[in-house]
Amino acid sequence: xxxxxxxxxxxxxxxxxxxxxxxxxxxxxxxxxxxxxxxxxxxxxxxxxxxxxxxxxxxxxxxxxxxxxxxxxxxxxxxxxxxxxxxxxxxxxxxxxxxxxxxxxxxxxxxxxxxxxxxxxxxxxxxxxxxxxxxxxxxxxxxxxxxxxxxxxxxxxxxxxxxxxxxxxxxxxxxxxxxxxxxxxxxxxxxxxxxxxxxxxxxxxxxxxxxxxxxxxxxxxxxxxxxxxxxxxxxxxxxxxxxxxxxxxxxxxxxxxxxxxxxxxxxxxxxxxxxxxxxxxxx
Numbered sequence: 243x244x245x246x247x248x249x250x251x252x253x254x255x256x257x258x259x260x261x262x263x264x265x266x267x268x269x270x271x272x273x274x275x276x277x278x279x280x281x282x283x284x285x286x287x288x289x290x291x292x293x294x295x296x297x298x299x300x301x302x303x304x305x306x307x308x309x310x311x312x313x314x315x316x317x318x319x320x321x322x323x324x325x326x327x328x329x330x331x332x333x334x335x336x337x338x339x340x341x342x343x344x345x346x347x348x349x350x351x352x353x354x355x356x357x358x359x360x361x362x363x364x365x366x367x368x369x370x371x372x373x374x375x376x377x378x379x380x381x382x383x384x385x386x387x388x389x390x391x392x393x394x395x396x397x398x399x400x401x402x403x404x405x406x407x408x409x410x411x412x413x414x415x416x417x418x419x420x421x422x423x424x425x426x427x428x429x430x431x432x433x434x435x436x437x438x439x440x441x442x443x444x445x446x447x448x449x450x451x452x453x454x455x456x457x458x459x460x461x462x463x464x465x466x467x468x469x470x471x472x473x474x475x476x477x478x479x480x481x482x483x484x485x486x487x488x489x490x491x492x493x494x495x496x497x498x499x500x501x502x503x504x505x506x507x508x509x510x511x512x513x514x515x516x517x518x519x520x521x522x523x524x525x
Contacts, residue, residue, distance in 0.1 A: 247284030249293070254282040256300050271299035272468030272511075291401035292465045298518070335396055336516045342393025343509035349386035350502055356383050357495070360424070364439060368428050376428050380421040387417045393509045394460075400512060401466040406459035413452040420445045443488055450485025450494070453478045460505070467511045470504050477501035 257267055264282075268275045273295060280286045281296075288296075359376055362368070368376060391414040398407035427441055457478030463471035477497045484494030 249287070250282040250284040253293075253296060253300075256297075256302050257282075260300060262300075267296070267299060271295050273299075273465050274469075277465050289402055289465070291403075295466060295515075298515075335400060336513060338396045339393050339509055339513040339516065342390055342396070343506050343513060345386045345389035346393070346502065346506040346509060349383065349390050350499070350506075352379065352383045352386055353502075355379055360442065363428065364442060373428055377425045380425050384418045384421040388414045390505075390509075393512070394456075394505075397463065397467075397509065397512045400516075401463060403459065403462055403466075405462065406456070409452075409456040409459040413456045416448050416452045420448065446485050446488060446491055450482040450487075453482030453485065455482075457482060457501075460508070463508065467508050467515075470511065471508050474501050474504035474508055477504065 257264070262270075264275055264278050267273070267278055271278075273292060277286075277288070277292065278296070281288050281292070356379060359379060363376075391410040394410040395407045398404060398410070423441065423445070457475040457480075459475070460478060461472050461475030463475075478501045481494040481498045481501055484490040484497070
């Protein structure tokens with residue numbers, strides 16, 4: 243990738259050719275104005291994903307960018323090759339993200355049912371006739387959450403955020419492990435309310451830790467996917483901290499749902515980004 247300050251100067255020149263202000267570029271790209279200011283000033287070298295989004299927003303052709311580099315007797319930026327995704331790759335990512343944001347909605351519904359079922363078990367235990375229903379519910383929770391998190395693995399690949407890929411895998415594993423242990427406890431210790439209570443506390447703490455890590459990773463998508471990623475990350479961190487205290491778990495449950503809604507929106511934004519790339523591959 244070309245060095246600063248040339249990169250920032252060229253992006254600024256392209257923006258000015260369109261008679262755009264930095265604020266107008268913010269509106270089109272969802273990249274924060276502070277980030278754009280620092281890039282154009284040569285204060286930071288942006289990630290490939292950020293440059294890609296800015297060029298797409300500016301509707302600037304990659305071939306023109308290459309020619310501009312050659313005119314300055316500079317080698318072609320390495321990231322240019324990365325920008326040109328094959329139609330097959332775009333289609334696969336599009337389908338995966340489409341599945342993931344829909345799975346997020348399904349998980350949100352399953353989660354509300356799960357919370358109600360867990361509350362009943364904590365207070366009254368579980369009847370043997372209800373175990374198949376409870377096991378099915380937990381299975382649906384684990385599957386829908388895995389598909390939901392798979393979207394963030396894809397987003398991490400798309401925007402070169404390796405941390406969120408790892409965090410999403412860890413988060414999905416934690417939820418799957420907890421769902422499995424819940425079913426085991428329901429089958430073998432259906433009336434052991436005290437054991438179920440202790441197990442629930444441990445699981446809440448584990449979920450909280452996973453949410454904090456995931457939230458921190460999510461905030462790093464701000465430059466690529468806008469303020470919704472940042473706000474979702476902050477809410478995830480707050481939720482995770484509340485869960486880890488156990489005492490404030492109900493506060494965490496209040497912030498958990500808006501965080502999830504924003505995360506679904508983040509995945510949809512990534513899906514929309516790929517749609518625009520397929521429609522206008524030169525952008």
